[in-house]
Amino acid sequence: MSGTNTTTSSTDWAAIRADFPILRREIDGAPIVYLDSGNTSQKPRQVIEAMDDFLRTGYAPINRSAYRLAGWATDRYEGARAAVARLINAPSADEIVFTKNATESMNLIASSWGGANLREGDAVVLTHMEHHANIVPWQMLAERQGIELRWVPLTEDGQLDLADLDQLLDGAKAFSFTAMSNVLGTITPVAELCRRAHDAGALAIVDACQYVPHNVTDVQVWDADLVAFSSHKMVGPSGIGCLWGRMELLDAMPPFIGGGNMIADVRLDGFTTAPVPAKFEAGTPPIVEAIGLGAAVEYLEGIGMAEIRRHEMDLTRYALDTLTERYGDDIRIHGPDNVEVRGGVLSFEFRDIHPHDVSQVLDERNVCVRAGHHCAKPLMRLLGVNATARASLYLYNDRSDVDALADALDGATDIFGL
Amino acid sequence: MPGLEDLYREIILDHYRTPRNRGELPVPPARHAEGHNPLCGDEITVYLDVDGDGDDAIVSDVKVSGQGCSISQSSASMMSAAVKGKSVGEVRGLVRRFKSMMSIDTDGAEQADADISLGDLEALQGVVKFPVRIKCATLAWNTLTEALASSDPD
Secondary structure, eight states: OGGGTOSSOOSOHHHHHHTOGGGGOEETTEEOEEOBTTTOOOOOHHHHHHHHHHHHHTOOOSSSOOSHHHHHHHHHHHHHHHHHHHHTTOSOGGGEEEESSHHHHHHHIIIIIIHHHOOTTOEEEEETTOOGGGTHHHHHHHHHHOOEEEEEOBOTTSSBOOTTHHHHHTTOSEEEEESBOTTTOBBOOHHHHHHHHHHTTOEEEEEOTTTTTTSOOOHHHHTOSEEEEESTTTTSOSSOEEEEEOHHHHHHSOOSSOSTTSEEEEETTEEEEOOTTGGGOOSSOOHHHHHHHHHHHHHHHHHOHHHHHHHHHHHHHHHHHHHHHHHGGGEEEOSOSOGGGBOSEEEEEETTBOHHHHHHHHHHTTEEOEEEOTTOHHHHHHHTOSOEEEEEOOTTOOHHHHHHHHHHHHHHHHHHOO | OOOHHHHSOHHHHHHHHSOTTBSOOOTTTSEEEEEEETTTTEEEEEEEEEESSGGGOEEEEEEEEEEOOHHHHHHHHHHHHHHTTOBHHHHHHHHHHHHHHTTOOOTTOHHHHTTOOOGGGGGGGGGGGSGGGHHHHHHHHHHHHHHHHSOOOO
16 A cells, blocks of 8 residues: 555555545445546545535525524635635635636636637637637637637647747737646646746636646746636535636626626616626525535645645656556557656556547446546547546555556456457 | 446457448448547548438448447447448338337337347447447447438439
8 A cells, every 4th residue: 555655755645545435435346446536536524524514504695694694604605715715825815716617717717808808819829738628718719709729739748849939929818728737647837837928918827627636836936817726626526616816807807607696786777796706706606515625625735735746746656657567568658757747647548449448447347547538639639549548646546546457457458359 | 237248249349350341432422420429539420322212212332430449339330231231211220229229219119120130239239238338339320310311412
């Protein structure tokens, strides 16, 4: 087990793993080997209990009723906002907007900021390794407003090729890029990219959905303008996501969705908006999910993001070495080999066996990986594949999970005999 | 969980390794349709040469191109072998019969189609025990239906 393998760590990783009830579940008499956290993460009992307890003893509307129970619920909801702000070192909790998920955060950015600030012919720079959530909202805007999209290419080992970045950024209004690829695991030089965007007069927008759950995040060190991420990938519940933005920027952006909670006043002839963040939180928000997210942040803080990153670097190194030593040329793992610039995401091709079939064979050993295009079809085309299998690691994984993956891959050879 | 041998029968792997009727047909005169499985990225194109009109027209040639997993590719291969030379009416019956085997509701047409022989396609019956894969098995068949429905090229 991995707890004994990490020499610098004081964390009891076996105890961390034991916090996740689903990892004790067995299917067909054997435990689950969960390697799909890049898709969505499992939840510790602390998050489950916080939501359960809130539903049993604390649930009430927020921001709109005068009785004490509603006031306490509002305090809890705002406490979650403060926890998220702390996690990413945001200057103010009011700069955290709760959305449905990171995808909605990206749509909010494109629709609200892009809709108000971009005109026909304006350029937005994206990269070849973006998730559809950081592509399609801009393409929708391009259809409506005729903006131009430019693409940062990749190097052979799956990092951003920045050789022509200044030319791409020349005259651009925004640079929107991932902090960590959900396919390649590549961690991009976010602070440098923000600086280069600003040097060109462009806004720096960061899709940090894969990054925040696994790394120390400091939006002030990055000097970013807008940052999107979600709860469900960082041991919190699904149904709630986050957007952080500099206050003067959020303040100037028009609302995204209209309705209750986002207004200061409504008359027959119009409305005025509430201050940020309420301006972007129309309707009853995911209240219970916010409480769960707050508990998730506290859980991660209790371990320490730097400690989690160290654990995952160790495990990623172990996974890269184990799979390549065992299968050599029969396995092709995409993305950089240097774990300093990659997270625990391993997309791979195995012996020309289709990823769907690889996943099916792994599932017989309860090894859960994603097979498919990972919502990154432009990147798939660049890699020359329709799909990959992807194993993704998190804090509750250990070396036994990697070994189980490596062992289970043998089953694919048995069946397909290629 | 049912064993993988229920899914990966030898005849399925044979069609996967050696797919029948691979390729393209010139459009026109062929009809064609593209199918996508948005979940896994599988893509398939079905080409049909259809001689005649209505249900009595004959599917004189069929080709399949694209990429996908063993289940989608073998299903496409077996489908192409099964529909070649059949009338459009017979092909529609075969589509209903196959979808019925995949536990997909086909508007109560099962009785009328019960006599239709699936031949090798019976090997795909095991897919039903793996519900996630039913979409793989039916991709070619839905694409075939679309190709049949596409207007006659002039």
